[in-house]
Amino acid sequence: MQVAGIIAEYNPFHNGHLYQIKQVKRALPNVPLVIAMSGNFLQRGEPACLDKWTRANQALQNGADVVVELPVAACVQPADRFARSGVRSLAALGVTDLFFGAEHAEYDFMTYAKLVKEAHGDFKKYDESYAASFQRAITTKIGHEVSQPNDLLGLAYAKANLAFDSPLTFHPIQRKQAGYHEVTLGKGTIASASAIRKNYTQGEDKLAQYIPAQTFNDLRQKELLSWDDFFPYLKYKLLSSSVAELQTIYGMAEGIEYRLKDQMERLTDQADFETWLKAVKTKRFTYTRLSRLACAILLEMKTAEVLAYEKVPYLRLLGFTPTGQNILNKAKKSNPHPLVTKVSQDDKNNFFALDYRAGKIYQLKNKTEQDLKRAPIRIS
Amino acid sequence: MQVAGIIAEYNPFHNGHLYQIKQVKRALPNVPLVIAMSGNFLQRGEPACLDKWTRANQALQNGADVVVELPVAACVQPADRFARSGVRSLAALGVTDLFFGAEHAEYDFMTYAKLVKEAHGDFKKYDESYAASFQRAITTKIGHEVSQPNDLLGLAYAKANLAFDSPLTFHPIQRKQAGYHEVTLGKGTIASASAIRKNYTQGEDKLAQYIPAQTFNDLRQKELLSWDDFFPYLKYKLLSSSVAELQTIYGMAEGIEYRLKDQMERLTDQADFETWLKAVKTKRFTYTRLSRLACAILLEMKTAEVLAYEKVPYLRLLGFTPTGQNILNKAKKSNPHPLVTKVSQDDKNNFFALDYRAGKIYQLKNKTEQDLKRAPIRIS
Numbered sequence: 001m002q003v004a005g006i007i008a009e010y011n012p013f014h015n016g017h018l019y020q021i022k023q024v025k026r027a028l029p030n031v032p033l034v035i036a037m038s039g040n041f042l043q044r045g046e047p048a049c050l051d052k053w054t055r056a057n058q059a060l061q062n063g064a065d066v067v068v069e070l071p072v073a074a075c076v077q078p079a080d081r082f083a084r085s086g087v088r089s090l091a092a093l094g095v096t097d098l099f100f101g102a103e104h105a106e107y108d109f110m111t112y113a114k115l116v117k118e119a120h121g122d123f124k125k126y127d128e129s130y131a132a133s134f135q136r137a138i139t140t141k142i143g144h145e146v147s148q149p150n151d152l153l154g155l156a157y158a159k160a161n162l163a164f165d166s167p168l169t170f171h172p173i174q175r176k177q178a179g180y181h182e183v184t185l186g187k188g189t190i191a192s193a194s195a196i197r198k199n200y201t202q203g204e205d206k207l208a209q210y211i212p213a214q215t216f217n218d219l220r221q222k223e224l225l226s227w228d229d230f231f232p233y234l235k236y237k238l239l240s241s242s243v244a245e246l247q248t249i250y251g252m253a254e255g256i257e258y259r260l261k262d263q264m265e266r267l268t269d270q271a272d273f274e275t276w277l278k279a280v281k282t283k284r285f286t287y288t289r290l291s292r293l294a295c296a297i298l299l300e301m302k303t304a305e306v307l308a309y310e311k312v313p314y315l316r317l318l319g320f321t322p323t324g325q326n327i328l329n330k331a332k333k334s335n336p337h338p339l340v341t342k343v344s345q346d347d348k349n350n351f352f353a354l355d356y357r358a359g360k361i362y363q364l365k366n367k368t369e370q371d372l373k374r375a376p377i378r379i380s
Numbered sequence: 381m382q383v384a385g386i387i388a389e390y391n392p393f394h395n396g397h398l399y400q401i402k403q404v405k406r407a408l409p410n411v412p413l414v415i416a417m418s419g420n421f422l423q424r425g426e427p428a429c430l431d432k433w434t435r436a437n438q439a440l441q442n443g444a445d446v447v448v449e450l451p452v453a454a455c456v457q458p459a460d461r462f463a464r465s466g467v468r469s470l471a472a473l474g475v476t477d478l479f480f481g482a483e484h485a486e487y488d489f490m491t492y493a494k495l496v497k498e499a500h501g502d503f504k505k506y507d508e509s510y511a512a513s514f515q516r517a518i519t520t521k522i523g524h525e526v527s528q529p530n531d532l533l534g535l536a537y538a539k540a541n542l543a544f545d546s547p548l549t550f551h552p553i554q555r556k557q558a559g560y561h562e563v564t565l566g567k568g569t570i571a572s573a574s575a576i577r578k579n580y581t582q583g584e585d586k587l588a589q590y591i592p593a594q595t596f597n598d599l600r601q602k603e604l605l606s607w608d609d610f611f612p613y614l615k616y617k618l619l620s621s622s623v624a625e626l627q628t629i630y631g632m633a634e635g636i637e638y639r640l641k642d643q644m645e646r647l648t649d650q651a652d653f654e655t656w657l658k659a660v661k662t663k664r665f666t667y668t669r670l671s672r673l674a675c676a677i678l679l680e681m682k683t684a685e686v687l688a689y690e691k692v693p694y695l696r697l698l699g700f701t702p703t704g705q706n707i708l709n710k711a712k713k714s715n716p717h718p719l720v721t722k723v724s725q726d727d728k729n730n731f732f733a734l735d736y737r738a739g740k741i742y743q744l745k746n747k748t749e750q751d752l753k754r755a756p757i758r759i760s
Contacts, residue, residue: 232744236613237620239740240680242733265740269747300620353622360619360645364612367649 002031003327005095005168006064007086007157009038011197012050012218013058014211016101016176016190021063023173024099031097032065032323036089038075039316039355040362040370041299043082045291049197049224051366053377056318060379061214065324067377068093068339069316072358073309076295083156084163089315091167092337094330098168100157103148105174110166113158115141129286150175185210200224227273227291229365234273234298238264241297250301251293256285260293299361305354314338314351319377343371382411383707385475385548386444387466387537389418391577392430392598393438394591396481396556396570401443403553404479411477412445412703416469418455419696419735420742420750421679423462425671429577429604431746433757436698440759441594445704447757448473448719449696452738453689456675463536464543469695471547472717474710478548480537483528485554490546493538495521509666530555565590580604607653607671609745614653614678618644621677630681631673636665640673679741685734694718694731699757723751 004024010017024033037059039052048055056067074085090098102109119137138155139145146155154172161168176190185191185199191210199207200219208216227234238246238261246257263279277290285293295301314337320328331339340352348356348371359370384404390397404413417439419432428435436447454465470478482489499517518535519525526535534552541548556570565571565579571590579587580599588596607614618626618641626637643659657670665673675681694717700708711719720732728736728751739750 233613233616233620236616236741236744239744240613240617240678240737242680269743298620300622357620361616363649364616364619 001094001330002028002097003093003095004028004031004033004097004099005036005090005093006033006099007036007070007083007090008059009042009048009193010035010055010059011038011042011048011193012055012211012215012224013062014191014193014196014215015209016192017059018062018212019176019190020099020101020173024171025063027099027171028097032327033063034066034068034090034093034095034324034327035059035064036068036070036086036093036315037318039069039072039358040366041072041076041295041358043075043077043079043292044288045076045293045295046227047225047230047295047362047365049200049226050218050222051362051368051370052318053368053370053374054218054222057377058212058214058218060319060321060377062212064321066093066320066327067318069318071309071314071316072299072301072354073306074313076292076299076301078289078292079153079156080159083153084160085313087157087160087168088164088313089337091164092313092331092335093315093339094327094334096167096169097171098157098161099171099173100150100154101175102150102154102172103175104146104151105172107146107151107154107172109154109158109170109172110161112138112142112146112155113162116155116159117162129284129289131286131289197224197226225362225365227294230298230361231273231276233361233364234294235264235267235276237297246297248302249293250296250303250306251289252296254284256280256282256293260297299354299358301354308351309354312338312351314340316340316343316355317376319379321379324379341376343374348372381474381710382408382477383473383475384408384411384413384477384479385416385470385473386413386479387416387450387463387470388439389422389428389573390415390435390439391418391422391428391573392591392595392604393435393442394571394573394576394595395589396572397439398442398592399556399570400479400481400553404551405443407479407551408477412707413443414446414448414470414473414475414704414707415439415444416450416466416473416695417447417698419449419452419738420746421452421456421675421738423455423457423459423672424668425456425673425675426607427605427610427675427742427745429580429606430598430602431742431748431750432698433748433750433754434598434602437757438592438594438598440699440701440757442592444701446473446700446707447698449698451689451694451696452679452681452734453686454693456672456679456681458669458672459533459536460539463533464540465693467537467540467548468544468693469717471544472693472711472715473695473719474707474714476547476549477551478537478541479551479553480534481530481555482534482552483531483555484526485552487526487531487534487552489534489538489550489552490541492518492522492526492535493542496535496539497542509664509669511666511669577604577606605742605745607674610678610741611653611656613741613744614674615644615647615656617677626677628682629673630676630683630686631669632676634664636660636662636670636673640677679734679738681734688731689734692718692731694720696720696723696735697756699759701759704759721756723754728752 040048059067116138119141185195356371420428439447496518499521565575736751
């Protein structure tokens with residue numbers, strides 16, 4: 001049985017995402033679609049603008065049949081690890097075909113993956129980031145640059161697929177308009193998620209042409225969250241924690257904890273997240289890596305928790321359609337990963353602790369319980 | 381040389397405090413007066429309504445000659461320990477005469493102290509607090525109840541004085557009007573600090589009759605802080621910390637950490653500090669003890685830090701008058717405790733770390749640096 005899959009963040013769901021789903025339906029008509037989505041904290045190290053339930057519902061209203069949440073330990077990760085968890089999770093749910101947007105859909109990602117299998121960055125050059133170093137390595141192996149964000153993510157999916165003996169068939173979809181980092185709204189019907197978030201406060205009406213109805217309604221009713229909402233907690237956390245405590249946080253390396261704490265202490269009382277990020281930036285750490293570290297600090301994400309997840313991955317079911325129900329019934333028999341449909345008191349104190357904690361911290365600003373007593377969304 | 385001393389919190393400084401200082405000046409004319417004052421977090425486990433510099437200035441403008449800050453490790457403590465640090469600090473600065481308000485100034489506190497020297501509460505009764513149990517023990521030894529808050533603090537001072545071979549002569553001052561816990565403003569010129577704080581938002585003009593000019597001016601210019609300002613950080617801290625991490629906090633006992641965390645998770649999104657406090661209350665823990673624990677959690681106060689302070693006590697100089705300068709010059713030669721006049725980068729990473737941290741956390745809401753580059757106030 002063929003099942004399509006997408007790994008996504010939907011921050012928030014917009015016409016570009018809808019276009020992608022339509023391409024899936026065109027390529028594989030009558031094939032169900034499973035989305036593996038980030039929860040309330042995202043791959044680039046930031047809080048989601050809307051909570052996972054709201055974003056899952058947006059996807060379900062626009063063609064998705066199942067939406068599962070990738071745990072925090074899978075999401076707040078460099079692209080390679082994020083891709084690995086996404087691919088592994090979709091394969092576990094019986095997905096056969098992976099769709100993803102790419103700046104260059106003509107690239108043969110699986111072949112590239114084989115070429116760069118042994119490529120890695122150089123940790124020893126102290127004046128550049130690992131990402132920049134890795135970039136050079138893959139250019140040499142492939143023969144040309146692969147440098148655009150979605151192309152790179154596609155390559156990461158391909159490497160993950162290769163590592164798991166290629167359970168997924170690859171379908172790159174040519175991205176239309178709007179670059180990933182684009183912050184202005186254009187003339188067409190597609191704008192980047194960054195542009196949509198940035199223009200949100202300027203009145204939602206002008207966003208109508210870029211987003212489906214469900215997202216439009218959600219934006220009318222809910223406040224978009226960002227790092228600025230959680231920055232007071234990050235600040236408090238860095239001021240109140242000792243360097244030794246910070247060293248227990250996942251991803252802390254090279255003594256950066258001293259700098260993160262010291263720069264926070266020196267910050268003016270009015271400074272925001274961006275100001276702090278600029279103050280801590282070094283050549284060795286990209287903004288994204290620092291944002292992810294900030295996320296890990298905010299969430300008290302520990303290395304042991306990430307290792308436990310890697311060892312026994314799991315997924316949270318956020319919602320499904322009747323078609324999705326069939327996939328889930330089949331997956332239940334074969335899925336090697338626990339699929340959490342209800343979080344118990346026992347779960348929250350054990351394997352689900354990091355996710356529960358992240359939900360509680362998100363709730364500080366979102367004011368909506370994220371896990372306990374939340375049943376999957378059912379679309380009839 | 382005779383030097384008078386008072387142990388105080390001045391939260392904020394009001395006419396009752398001024399009356400007390402006038403009584404000192406009447407009893408010992410031309411004798412300088414040293415105040416050992418709490419910093420930004422108080423004995424009853426709450427943030428000060430105004431910062432330590434503002435409150436020290438209020439005291440200096442109203443007759444104090446020297447104001448020193450008792451460190452956090454001395455202040456956020458049960459009355460006995462608070463009293464012990466206060467008495468020890470004043471004696472170290474050369475103070476000979478201790479003045480304090482009492483509901484029963486006729487009590488012979490030093491004699492009572494000898495009688496209750498061996499008295500202690502019973503930790504084994506699981507349905508009452510240590511305080512209640514201790515209360516019964518002293519009633520038996522003295523022959524009558526000593527139960528009012530200032531009388532009890534006086535007794536604690538006397539016990540501390542006894543323990544240090546009685547360096548201080550005791551001068552209880554009969555308290556006038558306004559009970560300690562009184563929350564309404566009365567007809568006279570004296571109201572409790574609680575009543576002043578409670579009535580602050582109802583317009584400062586009506587407070588003029590109860591507070592000296594300096595306090596009045598400060599109230600006009602500054603926002604009064606309370607637990608409600610810091611509650612979001614406490615909430616974040618309890619939600620993000622594991623039970624094991626909470627167990628490292630000073631004063632955590634009897635498994636209360638499970639309850640503190642659990643009740644915070646169950647709280648509604650709108651609930652405030654008082655609601656949480658009521659939710660965690662048990663027969664074994666008084667509200668004050670729980671508030672102190674909350675303070676210790678907020679400040680990440682560790683047992684090792686308290687022990688380090690007990691072993692090598694120190695004081696922070698907040699301000700002085702020319703008369704005060706003379707006392708300080710004399711004290712410098714004989715004072716066994718370091719008197720911090722300037723906090724260095726080295727200090728903040730070592731013995732002063734808890735105080736610096738508390739200052740940074742207070743600054744989150746007060747928006748004024750509390751320690752680095754702050755020189756003592758000089759009154760000419």
